[in-house]
Amino acid sequence: MSVDERLPREFFARPSVEVAPELLGRHLSYGGVTLRLTELEAYAGEIDPGSHAFRGMTPRTQPMFGPAGFTYVYFTYGHHWCVNLVAGEVGTAAAVLVRAGEVVAGHDLVRSRRGPVRERDWARGPGRLGQALAMGREQTGLDFCRPPLGEPIDLVVSAGEPVEAADVRVGPRVGVSGPGGDGARYPWRFWVDGEPSVSAYRPGVVRKRR
DNA sequence: ATACCGATTGGCT
DNA sequence: GCCAATCGGTATC
Numbered sequence: 001m002s003v004d005e006r007l008p009r010e011f012f013a014r015p016s017v018e019v020a021p022e023l024l025g026r027h028l029s030y031g032g033v034t035l036r037l038t039e040l041e042a043y044a045g046e047i048d049p050g051s052h053a054f055r056g057m058t059p060r061t062q063p064m065f066g067p068a069g070f071t072y073v074y075f076t077y078g079h080h081w082c083v084n085l086v087a088g089e090v091g092t093a094a095a096v097l098v099r100a101g102e103v104v105a106g107h108d109l110v111r112s113r114r115g116p117v118r119e120r121d122w123a124r125g126p127g128r129l130g131q132a133l134a135m136g137r138e139q140t141g142l143d144f145c146r147p148p149l150g151e152p153i154d155l156v157v158s159a160g161e162p163v164e165a166a167d168v169r170v171g172p173r174v175g176v177s178g179p180g181g182d183g184a185r186y187p188w189r190f191w192v193d194g195e196p197s198v199s200a201y202r203p204g205v206v207r208k209r210r
Numbered sequence: 211a212t213a214c215c216g217a218t219t220g221g222c223t
Numbered sequence: 224g225c226c227a228a229t230c231g232g233t234a235t236c
Binding site for chain 3: 052055059061074075077078079
Binding site: 041043050051052074076077078079080082084097099125126127128173174175176183199202204205207 | 216
């Protein structure tokens with residue numbers, strides 16, 4: 001497989017927990033910017049209290065139940081757009097949250113969007129990453145597995161350089177606890193050891209079941 | 211119709 | 224380390 005070959009839909013049509021770690025080191029390109037992915041988190045449906053889809057399908061979470069290979073972009077805390085890559089089979093809620101990356105192309109674009117912050121902070125955290133890529137509401141439902149259309153706005157996830165297993169780190173997801181704190185028990189956060197672009201860990205807040 | 215909350219970030223102590 | 228900002232989604236009445 002050549003380095004820039006697009007990952008096929010079959011790659012994503014598996015449980016998000018399998019897909020997420022294998023995305024480390026891969027390239028995500030959109031609108032003239034390319035990131036080397038350094039941090040991802042897996043989210044699932046019914047069994048995962050930390051998932052938006054835990055309580056079933058809603059208009060917002062519908063993409064998570066759909067076919068793999070499409071984006072699910074959500075808005076949070078009144079400010080931030082976070083990018084997910086939908087995984088799994090149709091009818092199952094599964095997605096991979098893209099939490100951080102290293103900019104490998106499109107430096108000028110990202111610099112203009114992120115302002116005077118250190119380069120390692122350009123896409124360090126899901127909100128910053130969304131800003132670096134200029135992705136928002138309009139970018140939900142993009143098909144990143146279809147044949148390339150040749151448009152510069154096309155979203156591509158390509159092979160890049162998969163990370164050695166010894167360099168993959170695993171731990172609890174950031175800011176997630178879910179009802180009773182159960183969301184934190186899943187070690188579904190994956191990152192590249194020693195990468196400065198990986199976001200800081202913050203524990204989730206325990207919530208009561210409603 | 212209304213109230214509550216968040217898969218975060220940046221600024222201040 | 225702590226906390227306000229800010230608003231769409233979701234649940235509840």
